[in-house]
Amino acid sequence: MDPIRIAVVGVGKIARDQHLPAIAGNKAFSLAATVSPRDPGVEGVPHAKSLDELIANGPAIDAVALCTPPQVRYDLAVQALSKGMHVFLEKPPGATLSEVVALESRAEKVGATLFASWHSRFAAGVAPARAWLSDRKIEKVSIVWREDVRVWHPGQAWIWEPGGLGVFDPGINALSIVTHILPRPMFLQGATLEIPANRAAPIAADIEFRDTAGAPIHMDLDWRQTGPQSWDIVVETDEGTLKLSNGGAVLTLPSGTEHAEDMEYPGLYARFASLIRGGRSDVDVAPLRLVADAFLRGHRKLVDEFHD
Amino acid sequence: MDPIRIAVVGVGKIARDQHLPAIAGNKAFSLAATVSPRDPGVEGVPHAKSLDELIANGPAIDAVALCTPPQVRYDLAVQALSKGMHVFLEKPPGATLSEVVALESRAEKVGATLFASWHSRFAAGVAPARAWLSDRKIEKVSIVWREDVRVWHPGQAWIWEPGGLGVFDPGINALSIVTHILPRPMFLQGATLEIPANRAAPIAADIEFRDTAGAPIHMDLDWRQTGPQSWDIVVETDEGTLKLSNGGAVLTLPSGTEHAEDMEYPGLYARFASLIRGGRSDVDVAPLRLVADAFLRGHRKLVDEFHD
Numbered sequence: 074m075d076p077i078r079i080a081v082v083g084v085g086k087i088a089r090d091q092h093l094p095a096i097a098g099n100k101a102f103s104l105a106a107t108v109s110p111r112d113p114g115v116e117g118v119p120h121a122k123s124l125d126e127l128i129a130n131g132p133a134i135d136a137v138a139l140c141t142p143p144q145v146r147y148d149l150a151v152q153a154l155s156k157g158m159h160v161f162l163e164k165p166p167g168a169t170l171s172e173v174v175a176l177e178s179r180a181e182k183v184g185a186t187l188f189a190s191w192h193s194r195f196a197a198g199v200a201p202a203r204a205w206l207s208d209r210k211i212e213k214v215s216i217v218w219r220e221d222v223r224v225w226h227p228g229q230a231w232i233w234e235p236g237g238l239g240v241f242d243p244g245i246n247a248l249s250i251v252t253h254i255l256p257r258p259m260f261l262q263g264a265t266l267e268i269p270a271n272r273a274a275p276i277a278a279d280i281e282f283r284d285t286a287g288a289p290i291h292m293d294l295d296w297r298q299t300g301p302q303s304w305d306i307v308v309e310t311d312e313g314t315l316k317l318s319n320g321g322a323v324l325t326l327p328s329g330t331e332h333a334e335d336m337e338y339p340g341l342y343a344r345f346a347s348l349i350r351g352g353r354s355d356v357d358v359a360p361l362r363l364v365a366d367a368f369l370r371g372h373r374k375l376v377d378e379f380h381d
Numbered sequence: 382m383d384p385i386r387i388a389v390v391g392v393g394k395i396a397r398d399q400h401l402p403a404i405a406g407n408k409a410f411s412l413a414a415t416v417s418p419r420d421p422g423v424e425g426v427p428h429a430k431s432l433d434e435l436i437a438n439g440p441a442i443d444a445v446a447l448c449t450p451p452q453v454r455y456d457l458a459v460q461a462l463s464k465g466m467h468v469f470l471e472k473p474p475g476a477t478l479s480e481v482v483a484l485e486s487r488a489e490k491v492g493a494t495l496f497a498s499w500h501s502r503f504a505a506g507v508a509p510a511r512a513w514l515s516d517r518k519i520e521k522v523s524i525v526w527r528e529d530v531r532v533w534h535p536g537q538a539w540i541w542e543p544g545g546l547g548v549f550d551p552g553i554n555a556l557s558i559v560t561h562i563l564p565r566p567m568f569l570q571g572a573t574l575e576i577p578a579n580r581a582a583p584i585a586a587d588i589e590f591r592d593t594a595g596a597p598i599h600m601d602l603d604w605r606q607t608g609p610q611s612w613d614i615v616v617e618t619d620e621g622t623l624k625l626s627n628g629g630a631v632l633t634l635p636s637g638t639e640h641a642e643d644m645e646y647p648g649l650y651a652r653f654a655s656l657i658r659g660g661r662s663d664v665d666v667a668p669l670r671l672v673a674d675a676f677l678r679g680h681r682k683l684v685d686e687f688h689d
Contacts, residue, residue: 147568151593169674170478171568171667175593178566235571236678258486260455260479263543273680285459285483359479365673366477370544372581373681 077159077349078105080134082124082149083141084112087163091192092138095338101346105132124152134158136186136349142231143238147172150187154179159186159349161341165245165361166190168236177356187354188345191249195340196321197333202308203254205326210311211255214282214290217305218247219298222276228381232274239274241364243304244294248360250306250321257284261363264371269379276379280367385467385657386413388442390432390457391449392420395471399500400446403646409654413440432460442466444494444657450539451546455480458495462487467494467657469649473553473669474498476544485664495662496653499557503648504629505641510616511562513634518619519563522590522598525613526555527606530584536689540582547582549672551612552602556668558614558629565592569671572679577687584687588675 079102081088088107093115096102107114108127114120121127127134136159139146143165150160160180166189167173173189180187193199220243231237238245252259259282266275276297282290304320313327324331348355387410389396396415401423404410415422416435422428429435435442444467447454451473458468468488474497475481481497488495501507528551539545546553560567567590574583584605590598612628621635632639656663 168678169569170670170677171566171674174670175566175568179593235680258479258483260483261477285487362478362482362673365670365677366479368676369478369673370476372543 076103077101077135077346078103078133079136079138080106080108080127081138081140082108083139084109084114085140088138088140091338092140095342096138098339099342099346102342105134124149128152128156136161136345139163143168144231144234144236147176150176151179154183154185154187157183157185159188159345161188161190161345164189164191164249165238165242165364166356166358167361170358170361170365173356173358173361177354180354184352186345186348186352187356188348189356189358190341190345191246191253191357191360192337192341193246193250193321194253195337195344196250196317197336198317198324198331199250199254199321201331202315202317202321202324205315206254206308206310207256209256211257211284211286211288211308212311213288213309214251214255215307216247216251216290216292217303218244219293219295219303221299221302222296222379223381233272233379235273237274238364239272240276240278240294240296241274241367243296244278244292245360245364246320247292247294247304247306248363250317251290252357252359252363254308254317255284257286258359259284259290259363261366261370264367265374266367266371267374267376269377270375271378271380276376278367278371280371282363384411385409385443385654386411386441387444387446388414388416388435389446389448390416391447392417392422393448396446396448399646400448403650404446406647407650407654410650413442432457436460436464444469444653447471451476452539452542452544455484458484459487462491462493462495465491465493467496467653469496469498469653472497472499472557473546473550473672474664474666475669478666478669478673481664481666481669485662488662492660494653494657494660495664496656497664497666498649498653499554499561499665499668500645500649501554501558501629502561503645503652504558505644506625506632506639507558507562507629509639510623510625510632513623514562514616514618515564517564519565519592519594519596519616520619521596521617522559522563523615524555524559524598524600525611526552527601527603527611529607529610530604530687531689541580541687543581545582546672547580548584548586548602548604549582549675551604552586552600553668553672554628555600555602555612555614556671558625559598560665560667560671562616562625563592565594566667567592567598567671569674569678572675573682574675574679575682575684577685578683579686579688584684586675586679588679590671
């Protein structure tokens with residue numbers, strides 16, 4: 074089978090750190106082009122300043138990975154789908170829920186694959202955690218996601234703009250895991266969002282969810298954590314406690330701890346290839362819907378200004 | 382056919398003004414009970430202080446209309462569905478999107494009807510407006526919804542709480558019409574929400590949407606309007622301008638103006654009876670999803686305190 078000719082659109086930190094190495098490591102794909110108005114791209118690979126320019130001048134492309142900020146993804150995705158290209162959306166899949174729903178029906182109409190990716194679902198401990206929880210009674214869940222925004226998002230102004238999600242940008246990773254491993258749907262009961270006086274998006278959040286059987290799920294998000302970072306999910310069940318730490322990489326069950334290699338982006342690209350070959354899409358908006366619910370229903374509290 | 386024995390839960394302004402008269406006027410229903418912790422109910426009709434009490438002591442009920450504030454609807458709906466009762470949800474159908482999605486699958490599981498009602502869709506001009514627009518090219522849409530909150534929501538504290546939606550409580554009526562009459566889906570591009578310094582929910586909003594063909598849709602919501610009130614939707618098309626005014630009651634087409642009788646709640650109950658008889662549900666979250674998107678992506682601007 075010929076490899077899928079893919080263009081990476083938006084050559085920022087996540088594209089260089091994750092997408093380009095994952096594409097290079099997967100024989101189902103060949104990197105056909107990069108697209109960025111500023112970044113020079115990758116040596117030896119055709120580069121265009123815009124998706125327009127790429128479509129006009131070639132080379133031929135079968136699929137695009139959209140690694141731009143979410144606020145501009147919709148138009149790029151529509152443009153790509155209109156040419157019959159398959160589309161990989163970095164998380165979150167859009168700046169609004171409605172645009173993702175609209176994209177989904179557009180992809181269906183043109184018969185192209187749309188993949189709303191959630192990289193944390195491919196962390197090593199997630200699949201076994203899901204399997205272990207599938208037939209257990211969930212009693213209580215605690216999510217603690219505390220990191221230093223200056224380390225992980227240095228100078229990224231877009232992340233503080235409306236649509237950039239603030240601390241929910243990492244927090245949605247936790248939600249993508251929890252909605253995947255818990256056997257029942259969850260919904261929000263109440264939330265407090267802490268917004269720096271000089272920004273539009275929250276720097277911290279405290280959220281109460283519960284699942285449809287009533288089990289409480291507490292989430293603690295904070296971007297002001299210096300020192301050790303925390304990306305932990307603890308699930309108490311009728312048969313003991315499950316803990317996912319390091320963002321899903323390390324799984325601890327009552328029987329012991331499993332460490333496995335980080336395969337998030339390789340896992341995503343394997344999934345994208347399989348969706349394309351199977352003529353299917355995968356668009357789960359549940360994590361973004363929970364974040365929208367937090368903005369819709371949360372109390373807002375103004376806190377100290379944040380400066381990079 | 383025996384009438385559907387219905388209980389009205391939450392006997393506030395909307396129940397007395399609209400639900401009770403609409404039920405009294407529809408032979409498919411008989412009012413079997415009212416439920417309210419404070420309100421004395423209706424003379425000659427059994428009354429319970431809570432849904433628990435009604436379920437424990439009877440009379441037998443086939444369906445409930447939930448007219449409580451949205452923040453408490455989920456638990457009541459789950460309780461009713463668990464007894465196999467059909468559920469009519471006032472708008473908005475919940476305080477969060479995720480709980481409505483969860484309710485929808487629960488109703489499906491127990492084989493009961495769930496009806497997420499949008500009363501403005503039953504305003505007299507809406508069905509003919511939808512028919513007229515169905516094969517026209519939409520060029521531009523303007524929504525102006527300006528009313529005096531002191532007149533329409535006197536002293537209703539819950540509407541200013543998180544989950545109460547503020548000016549989107551009436552604004553969602555406009556969105557329920559627009560999403561119903563426009564031939565293409567729409568999504569949000571940007572929004573400014575004006576929040577009184579002493580409240581959690583917006584008193585005004587300015588929002589830019591567009592449809593999936595690119596037509597701009599502007600919405601102007603304001604709760605500080607004294608004097609004449611405005612509930613107008615103007616749709617410019619390639620074959621002239623359509624105007625819906627008075628909240629959808631009055632339709633003006635290039636050929637002239639149609640006035641018709643207000644049949645919103647009678648229309649809703651006719652629909653609910655038909656859904657129950659047909660074993661179907663009707664849960665369209667699109668209007669609430671657009672509101673969630675406005676909270677997710679909107680700029681917030683603090684404005685003067687609001688006091689009733």
